Amino acid sequence: MTALVLDIITTAAILFAVASGLLIILGVLKIVNFAHGGFLTIGGYSGLVVTQLGWNAWLAYPVAAVAGILLGAVIERFIIRPLYDRPLDAILATWGLGIIIGQLITIVFGREIQFVQAPITGATTVIGETYSLYRLFLIAAAAMVAGGIAALMNATRLGLEARAVIMNEQLARGLGINSGHVRFVTFCIGAGLASLAGALITPLSSVDPNMGVPWLVNAFMLVLVSSVSLVSLATAALTLGGAQVLVSTFISPVIGGLTIVVLAALLLRIRPAGFGNG
Amino acid sequence: MADLTTIPETLTRQTSSGRLVPAGSIAGLCIAATIAGPYLLDAYTVNILVRSFLYAAAALTVDVLWGYTGILTFGQAAFFGIGAYAAGITFTYMDFSPQTAVLALVAGLVASAVVAGITGWISFFHGASPLYAAIVTLALPIIFVQVLYSGGTFTGSSSGLVGYNTFDLSVEAWFTICGIGLVLLTTATWFFVNSDFGRVLVAIRENEQRCTYLGINAPRVKILLMVVMAMIASVAGYAYAGYTVVVAPEIGSFVFGTELVMWVALGGRGTLIGPVLGTIAIDVTSAYLSGNLPYVWKLIIGSIFVLVIVVLPQGIVPVLKSGLRRLWSAATGRDAVPGVAVPALSEAPEARRAGAGSDAAALAVADLARSYGSLKVLEGVTFKALGSELLGIIGPNGAGKTTLMRCLSDGYERTGGTVAMFGRMIARTPPQGVVGFGIGRSFQTTSLFETLTVAECLRLARYRLNKTRMLSHAPTLALPASARHVITATGIDRQLAIECRHLSHGMKRALELAMVLALEPSVLLLDEPTAGLTKSERTLIGSILVDLVQREGLCTLIIEHDLDFVREISTRIIVLHQGKILLDGSVAEVVGSELVRTIYAGAAQQRPAP
Numbered sequence: 001m002t003a004l005v006l007d008i009i010t011t012a013a014i015l016f017a018v019a020s021g022l023l024i025i026l027g028v029l030k031i032v033n034f035a036h037g038g039f040l041t042i043g044g045y046s047g048l049v050v051t052q053l054g055w056n057a058w059l060a061y062p063v064a065a066v067a068g069i070l071l072g073a074v075i076e077r078f079i080i081r082p083l084y085d086r087p088l089d090a091i092l093a094t095w096g097l098g099i100i101i102g103q104l105i106t107i108v109f110g111r112e113i114q115f116v117q118a119p120i121t122g123a124t125t126v127i128g129e130t131y132s133l134y135r136l137f138l139i140a141a142a143a144m145v146a147g148g149i150a151a152l153m154n155a156t157r158l159g160l161e162a163r164a165v166i167m168n169e170q171l172a173r174g175l176g177i178n179s180g181h182v183r184f185v186t187f188c189i190g191a192g193l194a195s196l197a198g199a200l201i202t203p204l205s206s207v208d209p210n211m212g213v214p215w216l217v218n219a220f221m222l223v224l225v226s227s228v229s230l231v232s233l234a235t236a237a238l239t240l241g242g243a244q245v246l247v248s249t250f251i252s253p254v255i256g257g258l259t260i261v262v263l264a265a266l267l268l269r270i271r272p273a274g275f276g277n278g
Numbered sequence: 279m280a281d282l283t284t285i286p287e288t289l290t291r292q293t294s295s296g297r298l299v300p301a302g303s304i305a306g307l308c309i310a311a312t313i314a315g316p317y318l319l320d321a322y323t324v325n326i327l328v329r330s331f332l333y334a335a336a337a338l339t340v341d342v343l344w345g346y347t348g349i350l351t352f353g354q355a356a357f358f359g360i361g362a363y364a365a366g367i368t369f370t371y372m373d374f375s376p377q378t379a380v381l382a383l384v385a386g387l388v389a390s391a392v393v394a395g396i397t398g399w400i401s402f403f404h405g406a407s408p409l410y411a412a413i414v415t416l417a418l419p420i421i422f423v424q425v426l427y428s429g430g431t432f433t434g435s436s437s438g439l440v441g442y443n444t445f446d447l448s449v450e451a452w453f454t455i456c457g458i459g460l461v462l463l464t465t466a467t468w469f470f471v472n473s474d475f476g477r478v479l480v481a482i483r484e485n486e487q488r489c490t491y492l493g494i495n496a497p498r499v500k501i502l503l504m505v506v507m508a509m510i511a512s513v514a515g516y517a518y519a520g521y522t523v524v525v526a527p528e529i530g531s532f533v534f535g536t537e538l539v540m541w542v543a544l545g546g547r548g549t550l551i552g553p554v555l556g557t558i559a560i561d562v563t564s565a566y567l568s569g570n571l572p573y574v575w576k577l578i579i580g581s582i583f584v585l586v587i588v589v590l591p592q593g594i595v596p597v598l599k600s601g602l603r604r605l606w607s608a609a610t611g612r613d614a615v616p617g618v619a620v621p622a623l624s625e626a627p628e629a630r631r632a633g634a635g636s637d638a639a640a641l642a643v644a645d646l647a648r649s650y651g652s653l654k655v656l657e658g659v660t661f662k663a664l665g666s667e668l669l670g671i672i673g674p675n676g677a678g679k680t681t682l683m684r685c686l687s688d689g690y691e692r693t694g695g696t697v698a699m700f701g702r703m704i705a706r707t708p709p710q711g712v713v714g715f716g717i718g719r720s721f722q723t724t725s726l727f728e729t730l731t732v733a734e735c736l737r738l739a740r741y742r743l744n745k746t747r748m749l750s751h752a753p754t755l756a757l758p759a760s761a762r763h764v765i766t767a768t769g770i771d772r773q774l775a776i777e778c779r780h781l782s783h784g785m786k787r788a789l790e791l792a793m794v795l796a797l798e799p800s801v802l803l804l805d806e807p808t809a810g811l812t813k814s815e816r817t818l819i820g821s822i823l824v825d826l827v828q829r830e831g832l833c834t835l836i837i838e839h840d841l842d843f844v845r846e847i848s849t850r851i852i853v854l855h856q857g858k859i860l861l862d863g864s865v866a867e868v869v870g871s872e873l874v875r876t877i878y879a880g881a882a883q884q885r886p887a888p
Contacts, residue, residue: 082588088350093587095536099580106573254428261417268410269400
């Protein structure tokens, strides 16, 4: 029972961390970044590089975040910016980017599955149940990501401008907010978060050039039912992630893998605002 | 009205005149090529091309859905897979015979039609965002592949089914059959998308909201289209399974679904020929290159794809086409674009208007409310309107006038109260249904179909009343007298071949009015029909409206800011203020009211004009 509850909480934490970058990009830029899977993969391979260089495993996170931010900056400037007014095309272009990232990684690192060293190993006892320390650490990591975004949005000038752009971009521009700049910074941060999440999840399994795709689909679904709100995203991750854990445990892991996709699609059909208050 | 007498030739668009001959000869040439192909090409290329033809057929269905109708779909892969697996499973477990071959084909068609129907029903509903359909069609192949995995040995799980008995045909025979099939499919689809009904698809892509207010049941059109396209994709998948003697989850996967979309985008969405040629070119090239440079090839395709989406969103074929056209006109000194055949206008037979002969009020609104959360935009709105009444609705900005129009024309909008037309409650009916009750609505900001011609726009408005041709253009366009009066009085009847985006603002407003009138409504809702018009245009529209109301007994509600204009044409005026009816009375009563002047001019008394 304890293990099940912990599974649900840690799964929700992982899903939250993975989806947060997609959420802020959708919120501010109003485009779905299908290269999100590619950024997750970049993060995973950042961890691999750190492992191969023999550096401290904790360094994987800053390296991943920086790699994501830099790549995000280039992509925003040359690919995303011309597509602001064509949201459906942006989905396609970013999906193409995901392919490019996947192929480049295949060429550089090979297509085989590789393993990354975790900064924390071993297990601990929680209420009489032995549980992976790293998974517990991910709860803290997700909380830190959430806290970081919340602080950024609520306590900085950029956050204020970003919130203005989310609510009414035209008006924000009219008030002298450089919405292009806000978009650029947001995309970089979103890409950095995605990459960081990639580094966070790889010690749980392994890295391969297409590791991002299954995550992308789940993250995409979670973000759509959250109507651009961090609180809703947390609710969605907990509810749908919890359902996924329950279905995987009690019915079948194969059906479990579909839980989020199916439930989210049905939820949006019944209630287009999803977990948000629409 | 501004008169656009000189129309540049390039603004007009090709239509039906003598389409049969060129289309037939091109198709004939292509069929000859597919028969000659096996003798001219090496065995490997022939082998690959069969597969490319089948992929191209699937890409064609994506083009109809996405390129023409605007439904971004990743789901066609799943239907291709359903057709393929229907064949693979049937032939593996029941062996191959002519009977099982038919059985497998029918099973694939039925299964894909059912799945597409369900997918469509989930994806397309009143108020669904275009992104939502993309999500559902993205989930579909993912679910399909998981179902295959769960099938265990029955579906062959991740390795699929191999080596069943199949059609005893040579590769050359497959080439000819699939080639001819693709040519026929492309030709038939070409006639379909260029027909009057094809214009409905484009209209849905351009402005679905406007379509529903013209009484076009856009969700149903999309669902039916998805079912038909799914069935076509399933036949292609069936042939694929018969030809390759292998079915694996990859052919129904999300990745294949995105590849189809990529091929369509690269070739040129909404061109049919672009996706077909694009798919064949890319598939053949990748068959040659992926052996030597597997990852680099995918990298190149991905890079070209991103580049095309960003720089050439229309794809490669349209660019080639316009280049060739320019060369042609430079070489011959003639314009390569033939003129447009304009349908002849004719008199529509007098249809029985909704509510004709009914004693009940044309429009009866009781206790209508609309709130967004705690914000009440309309509250307790109650009034009746009769035929032959021209009811002016005035009030300051934010009074809820446009919201009122929305609540009257869309059964899902109001949060409380009832709306009845001729004694029938509109209940929770989407706009396309409310049109059937007899409502016609024009919008505050002109809402048209930018790339359709004037004639096509008017024909869309007749979709509900007249049959729409699926494979050709009707030679005539029947319009009711009122709509014809508007277009002749404003000179639009001479601009029938012009695309709407080239019309002047005044003409657009007039065209929208004509479209609403072509619906033969009994209750007309006009949201600032004269906004942004010149004085003379305004007078013209005003006199047309008064004439309509008096002669045809239309019940008309008109939102206007110009008090003088309202006073001239109205028979009664309702004043809305902060979501409530403040005054409902004759023109003299309302215009003379001190209260109205106070609201309208702000605090006029306290602050005398400078």
